[in-house]
Amino acid sequence: MINIVVGGQMDKQQVSKLIEKYGEGKVNISVKSDIDAALAVKSGQAHYYFGSCATGAGGALAMAIGIIGAQQCISVSIPGQILSEDQIKQAVNDGKIAFGFVNTDAEKVIPILMKEILNK
């Protein structure tokens, strides 16, 4: 099983439903505050961090960047820009484990992220 935490900060319920939907039954999801979620990844309890907010970088990823470290975090969507499927695949394969995105882009990026995470 792959453990995924949903941290910051908007639409957490919807994000967790989408992860469940595309997780093919192979994921454990828990919804936490962004700080607790980032700490869970840092301590090894969880493998991946997902977060969304209006900018895909602030509330979505800030605590993950601070606690897990920026090298392992990436915004896969920000206003005006969504990473392509290839870029997201590259990011997952490069070892990024915390993903931020704009809440309204959740339905676009989560299917790709889940596919790549499950393939890895």
Added chain:
Amino acid sequence: MLFEINILTIIVMAALGGICAYLANQNIAVFHDGLRPLYPQYLDGVMDRKTLFATSFALSFGLVIGFGIPTSIAGKIIITHTIMLACDIIGTLFSDDRNGKWISTGVGALFGVALLFGMQVLMNIFTILPIDFTGDLGLVGSLIIVSFSVFPAIAVAYQAGVVKGGIVLVLTMVVKQLTVLFGSFTINSVNVQINADGMALLFAIISMVFVATRYNKKSDVGAVDAFAVFGKNIERIKKNMLVLAISGGIVALATTLLLIAEGPASLTLTAEGQYFEAAMVSLGRTLGFIPLVMTTAIISGVYSPAGTKAVHVPAILFINMGILGMVGSFFVGALIMIIEVLLLGFIAAGMDKFPGMKDLGDNARTAMSKVLDIALLVGGMLAANAIAPTIGYIWVIGLFFLNQVSKKPLASMAIGPIGAITMGLIVNILHLIGLFPIV
């Protein structure tokens, strides 16, 4: 635009642009909450200045062009993101050495003044077009005024479930309806009229805070221990307290002078002259942003030029109070900034004492952004329909869904303002080629 262009407003805009660019350049404060956490890497030498600038540009440019400018045009006050995010970019563009410090400050000041004149020029151009649609743009924000008091009920639903959220929703409606019916009375022949939307919003915000304080979900990991390592960051911010206080004062003064507004909702209410209600909305936004701004500040050692946005609350109430109001606004703004900075250590230590309040912030911001999304979209549809009753709805609804499908979607909140403005431009083009006669 609603502001006047005179020597005072020119100086204030220059000061605002200058100090925001200075703070970003000297790695003291940036407005974008997502940029702040990257600073520790830059300060440790892991990330170079060019990458910091590139990230700042990527995060903010789309918001300035796609959200800031259209929202400002539609609302007739500059939304603060337009200047502060641009100054994040300007500040990070130049190196943080001695020369870069003053160059970025100068460029920031010039940008502030250029924005002041630019917005007015743009507005003047719009009004001399064959079909003047600027009056109809006011409709974009019209729903916010009557519907914003719904957001606390939604935040309560996120936090404590649909039943409690529903109760707050119904009570909010009851409060508004009762105030409309019985909120007008005469005391000693003076007619007193209580603002129904303001009362409903005040009630709803109090309910939201009440629910949040009772709802204490214990955090399972030691957030306090995790935050203990960031002590030196708090010291770093405290060292810059004076310049941050000046920044808070200038931000407050610019708000009082109707130059800037902190968000689309308080902007619309301020433009309508409903200052009490605008201050309420601003207070609600501050509650939502306290956890986000303060936690990002603690992990990064970098603050925000507008702090938690609390400086805007008294600043709105000081509007139209003459010179004393301006002086008061500046000093209260500066004082609030000092208090915020002093509270950082307390917040870091008390992180898991009030988990409900942290949740409240996240939920309030989500709820506000959902309400704004829909209110600005429908407002944009109403405005486009007023400009072009034949094709207005088609254009904005179409734009909304095209944006959803787009690979480079704009902030959904911006579609209403953008739709209304572009509709105005389109009817002028149609008019020129004879397809939109003036009746």
